Amino acid sequence: MSLISTLAKAAAGTLLAASMMMSTAIPAAAQEYTKDNPLKVALVLHGTLGDKSFFDDAAEGMKTAEAELPVTVKIIELGYDRSKWQAGLADAADSGYDVIIAGTFDMTGYIAELSPEYPDVKFIDFDDSPDYSACECKNVLGVQYTTAAAGYLAGYAAAKISKSATLGTIIGMEFPTVTDFKTGFDQGAKAANPSINILNAVAGSFNDPAKGKEIALAQINQGADVVFPIAGGTGIGSLQAVKDSGKLAVGVDSDQATIFATSDPAQADVIFTSVLKKVGHSLYLALGQTIDGSAPYGSRQLLGIKDGAVGIAKNAWYEKLVPADVRAEVDAIEAKIIAGEIEVATDMK
Secondary structure, eight states, rough: OOHHHHHHHHHHHHHHHHHOOOTOOEEOOOOOSSSSEEEEEEEEEOOSSEEEEEEEHHHHHHHHHHHHHEEEEEEEEEEEEEGHHHHHHHHHHHTTOSSSEEEEHHHHHHHHHHGGGGSSEEEEEEEEEOOTSSSSSTTTTEEEEOOHHHHHHHHHHHHHHHHHSSEEEEEEEEEEEHHHHHHHHHHHHHHHHHOOOOEEEOOOOOOOOOOOOOHHHHHHHTTSSSEESTTTHHHHHHHHHHHHTOEEEEESOOOHHHHHHOOOOOEEEEEEEEEEOOOHHHHHHHHHHHHHHHEEEEEEEEEEEGGGGGEESSSSSHHHHSSSHHHHHHHHHHHHHHHSSSSSOSSSO
């Protein structure tokens, strides 16, 4: 059984109550879906698969959904030409799907415009949410994540294992859904070492590996021995720079060490953990809730570490590269965050 489905089943009983952000949520009317009469779903990506991060994790969630739920899924890759995104989403909405899934701030405006025109179609807006006070979005479920707590754990571990006391962070663009990772990472790093030096750069793109590599090399040349790229495909170049320089990295969104393990073992070997935004996990849950009629369309869910929707990868590389005493400290800190004993700042409100 996959990690995503295991976590999903463990969290399903408590996720909805913990994450409801609006009392006016309208549960989706339950219908009878079976393998012979499946829920028809389209995952519309404003990019392509292969980012080894955000989009790939969403697709993994769809695989789990098809295996374990009465759904069929079509993944539509619109590419990176913005002029095609709105039309591509409209085409999907007009193609007979029961649920359209799209994500991030890049697609939210299009979802808000289209959803009133297709009242019988449900839309899931992941990693963002429309302004429900400004649109007729009763058929839209916003799914957002607060990643700061997970970032805190990675930052704490990074500062503890850094030999140069200098870390690097690389942001794709400055939006709360992105900067939230860094907000927590910086706080955790400073908790571990108040004197830590944290370099930061904004790439201005999520799809420029060359830029990501250039920035990471510059940070490494300034002494960074741990780099945390929060930049989608741009971050792939950053990870390559870390590998070439013999330094360490923190992956993002997905367990990137595990993803690289087969295709590029040397790359996997420098990623000591990843900050996980479990997009696939949350989409799996949302589809399950849509099927049983409990999905709160017309509102957003804000999911965090308590919901099992974010965390860090504690895999073989983590065990190898992070000393046992530091791992124990991280576990203790995680428990305190969940218990409310440590307050982590967040950009997600």
